[in-house]
Amino acid sequence: MAEKSLIERVRRRAGLSPALMTGIGDDCAVMRLPPAHDLLFTTDFTLEDVHFRRAWHPPEVVGRRCLTRGLSDIAAMGGAPVACFLSLALPSKTPQSWVDRFLTGLLGLAREFQIPLAGGDTAQSAGGIHADIVVVGEVPKGKVVLRSGARPGDSIYVTGELGGSAAAIRQLEKGRIRATDYPGHFHPTPRVLAGTWLRKRNLASAMIDLSDGLSTDLGHICEESEVGAEIDASAIPRAQVGHPPRRVDFDLCLHGGEDYELLFMSSRHVPELVAGVSVTRIGKVTRKCEMALVGLDGRRRNLVARGWEHFRKR
């Protein structure tokens, strides 16, 4: 579809907010944000055949997951989103219906969080669909939750259940799946409400979103906080997915990515339900800079970060 028609289609559906003075249609978007806040910025690619496949993912799902990646980063800082920006490059033959349905997924999620699509860029791609989402957020001055605040003795918590998204991809590779059986993968909900709930009560000493997998993201926290961690395998909340529902493989809970849950540390007790989502204590922060896993058999071993690499053309 033509670039001009694409921009017009996006502009008509982009949404409004009191903070947005000028949206799509000028050289820049102009925003007037409240004082006494720090600003948060995150950018995330969504690339065809890296983060999604057109044969596997309906366009609405690609759009929703695209924005989820950014909102989940804002959630991990304890922030509230204020606007998003989309750079979208399309091969010349991309059907208009694909773009419309992609925007339906993305803008539907934007509406849930009452943020406008404030701007972005469009281009013709030389091959494959490339989207880059930018989300801007805010947090009261000095109240941001970083990766670097974990202290020995803190408890380690996760929201929701883990491994569901990686399990969905395994099923997609096998060629059979019902989207409704894997809602975390096909209809993810970024944990913005839980993140702000924790931040307002100063409950999280450090926080990150689980995009690369528990072992990798826990490693990021340990590195930035200069601490170690001991995880109790039996405590990890394993997703139950599929039809009929089955607990996902333990390895997918440890290393599978894109669950978009929150991993956080706290020196205080955290309730089992926060802003409508379950919270589970899965271990504790240790002084020695290494990660350990107490297995289902009760034995303690090293936990190695096994980075999540999405799926690729193989």
Add this chain to the structure above:
Amino acid sequence: MAEKSLIERVRRRAGLSPALMTGIGDDCAVMRLPPAHDLLFTTDFTLEDVHFRRAWHPPEVVGRRCLTRGLSDIAAMGGAPVACFLSLALPSKTPQSWVDRFLTGLLGLAREFQIPLAGGDTAQSAGGIHADIVVVGEVPKGKVVLRSGARPGDSIYVTGELGGSAAAIRQLEKGRIRATDYPGHFHPTPRVLAGTWLRKRNLASAMIDLSDGLSTDLGHICEESEVGAEIDASAIPRAQVGHPPRRVDFDLCLHGGEDYELLFMSSRHVPELVAGVSVTRIGKVTRKCEMALVGLDGRRRNLVARGWEHFRKR
């Protein structure tokens, strides 16, 4: 090159600013910006084989042009840049030296404007290098210069000279070129200083940067301001480029893109030199919503926007 090593390389060279509380290495960048300012946001793709070719453009040039696209948009609002963010997807076989030299070009320009690379994303690309640059800027509250402020009777001005970048691409297609003969294409300077100079004096009623070509970008101003324009062909400052220097074809001045000069309107007289760059009056704003060109032969004809489409695989 591996993603982790790429992130570390970028992080070491990313720069600092007093406004940047947390840069690369957390889920989001955190910034504390001065009050009494409006914020500007712009995103721009730089895609291999759409915006550049590896065989034609040295990596430093690709990096510099990538950030120029964003800074030029900030300039067009009369704003000052405060930070940039880079999403960069690379095919697995991209040489480390290409990435290092790309960053040298991008971060060299960032240093010229004293802005940090505050964050971004990295990914493996399924084909081709994709970069998306985000620039955040600021402007005193209510002082932004929009596309929509042009009024009948205003004079129309451009900074610098036009057509040089399109002429460089023609030469690249022919296979022979010396980068030093086409500095505007290979070493562009976004007109941030000229833009803020004009804004501080309330001299520009409307402004846009010349990225898509004069006819197209003038069309954007006319559309948003609901006015027309009459351009005097003989007044257009044609770039003199090449070796020996030659005036570029008139068509390239009218329709060639990526000059990254400013096009603006003013009801007042503007000096011929602004913040070190020449300024030329090229026409006037008219009431009737159409664009006209008074040709070199003195005859008046319609001026049609002929959108700049970059170069593509042909």
